[in-house]
Amino acid sequence: MKQVKIGLIREGKIPHDSRVALTPAQCKWLQAHRPGLSLVVQPSPGRCYKDEEYERAGILLTEDLTDCDILLGIKEVPVTDLIGQKTYLFFSHTKKKQPHNQKLLQAILQKKITLIDYECLEHEDGKRIIGFGFFAGIVGAHNGLMAYGNRTGLFHLERVYKQKNFKELIHTYFGLRLPNLKIAVTGSGRVAHGLLEIMNLMGVHEVEPDEYLERRFNYPVYTQLKGPDLYRHPATGTYNRLDFHEHPQQYVSKFHPYTRQTDILLNGVYWYEGVPRLFETGDIRLDDFIIETIADVSDDENGSVPINKQTQTIDAPVYGIDRETGAVTAPYLKSSIDIMAVGNLPNELPRDASRYFGEQLIKFVLDDLLHDGSTLLARATIAGNGTLGAYYTYLQDYADGTIQEHL
Numbered sequence: 110m111k112q113v114k115i116g117l118i119r120e121g122k123i124p125h126d127s128r129v130a131l132t133p134a135q136c137k138w139l140q141a142h143r144p145g146l147s148l149v150v151q152p153s154p155g156r157c158y159k160d161e162e163y164e165r166a167g168i169l170l171t172e173d174l175t176d177c178d179i180l181l182g183i184k185e186v187p188v189t190d191l192i193g194q195k196t197y198l199f200f201s202h203t204k205k206k207q208p209h210n211q212k213l214l215q216a217i218l219q220k221k222i223t224l225i226d227y228e229c230l231e232h233e234d235g236k237r238i239i240g241f242g243f244f245a246g247i248v249g250a251h252n253g254l255m256a257y258g259n260r261t262g263l264f265h266l267e268r269v270y271k272q273k274n275f276k277e278l279i280h281t282y283f284g285l286r287l288p289n290l291k292i293a294v295t296g297s298g299r300v301a302h303g304l305l306e307i308m309n310l311m312g313v314h315e316v317e318p319d320e321y322l323e324r325r326f327n328y329p330v331y332t333q334l335k336g337p338d339l340y341r342h343p344a345t346g347t348y349n350r351l352d353f354h355e356h357p358q359q360y361v362s363k364f365h366p367y368t369r370q371t372d373i374l375l376n377g378v379y380w381y382e383g384v385p386r387l388f389e390t391g392d393i394r395l396d397d398f399i400i401e402t403i404a405d406v407s408d409d410e411n412g413s414v415p416i417n418k419q420t421q422t423i424d425a426p427v428y429g430i431d432r433e434t435g436a437v438t439a440p441y442l443k444s445s446i447d448i449m450a451v452g453n454l455p456n457e458l459p460r461d462a463s464r465y466f467g468e469q470l471i472k473f474v475l476d477d478l479l480h481d482g483s484t485l486l487a488r489a490t491i492a493g494n495g496t497l498g499a500y501y502t503y504l505q506d507y508a509d510g511t512i513q514e515h516l
């Protein structure tokens with residue numbers, strides 16, 4: 110095994126993110142159990158684990174990371190902070206040619222940095238290895254229910270970020286009595302798992318989609334809608350997962366009947382251009398469209414939820430959409446549907462989200478970082494030594510292009 114020095118960088122992106130790739134306890138465990146590996150931490154006033162906690166775990170704090178081999182961050186690293194010729198792992202949000210990160214990729218290439226993007230780390234079958242989706246689902250489901258409680262006055266949920274951790278959050282559900290709600294949960298990935306976890310913790314009962322559509326219940330229920338429940342090929346009437354992933358534009362949505370039976374929609378589908386929207390904007394004017402609150406955890410503006418018109422912040426996560434005009438309004442108006450849409454939901458539970466992330470990193474990626482010749486890492490390497498990685502040559506025009514300013 111080679112000698113590797115890993116540095117945890119201070120997050121530089123604004124608005125500030127307090128998550129970190131490895132907790133103090135995980136760093137300590139790694140130093141004890143992975144000979145050849147050493148770790149240092151760049152001090153940070155805003156990190157969810159304090160500098161002193163790393164110090165107490167025996168991890169060296171240092172401003173200077175120039176002698177590290179690998180630097181771990183979370184969000185996009187500001188161009189001015191990049192250290193040339195290093196290997197970085199973070200979420201770069203460049204693989205879809207996002208205009209606002211074009212400059213970042215150009216700087217990475219110029220500085221001969223190796224960029225391994227967490228989002229691109231995939232198992233052989235294409236399933237993503239690490240991410241924050243589970244805690245996005247946890248916070249998203251809570252916030253969706255919280256918004257419905259605020260709207261109707263039928264119950265009250267506190268903000269997640271006011272709790273110390275996930276365990277404390279669960280304690281706030283003791284004694285919670287929900288009305289006879291019908292909740293539709295969409296998706297089957299990490300976000301959906303987090304949504305389901307909260308359903309179960311809040312004592313909402315699961316029912317099958319057909320039962321959900323057929324009757325009302327005298328207790329709160331949810332149903333989980335996965336690919337085959339949401340989409341069908343108009344010619345065959347069926348859903349084939351691989352075919353759908355390749356040709357989503359050939360499919361249509363089957364969600365419409367659920368808009369007539371659902372009080373709250375918790376949306377966790379994976380959406381990209383071509384995937385049918387769950388419903389169309391005009392549908393919200395229909396008298397039998399009864400959804401009052403939507404937590405769009407997937408958070409694609411004008412995506413699977415076409416009335417998600419803007420992403421909010423943790424401070425003010427909810428806005429309204431007027432049923433008649435489709436215009437953005439204040440939250441909790443009778444004439445509007447409430448939308449909860451925030452792009453950094455896991456930041457409401459940063460310590461738990463970081464620990465969960467670090468666990469996956471240690472389990473599935475760390476050994477590859479300590480040995481040469483990993484195909485897992487090669488497939489996730491967007492740039493290296495001034496050129497694009499073998500799997501990312503499609504980004505060449507993006508890397509060459511004139512800088513587009515992000516509006």
Ligand SMILES: NC(=O)c1ccc[n+]([C@@H]2O[C@H](COP(=O)([O-])OP(=O)(O)OC[C@H]3O[C@@H](n4cnc5c(N)ncnc54)[C@H](O)[C@@H]3O)[C@@H](O)[C@H]2O)c1
Nearest residue numbers: 237242245297298299300354379406407408451452453454
């Ligand atoms: N709001 C937030 O803070 C937040 C945080 C994390 C994730 N998200 C978003 O939530 C959405 C869901 O994330 P997730 O973590 O559940 O994703 P995931 O990778 O865990 O799951 C994706 C699911 O989508 C399915 N899928 C559909 N089309 C696919 C395709 N073409 N290729 C691969 N898989 C396909 C997969 O089978 C899988 O079940 C994403 O859009 C993500 O960006 C939002």
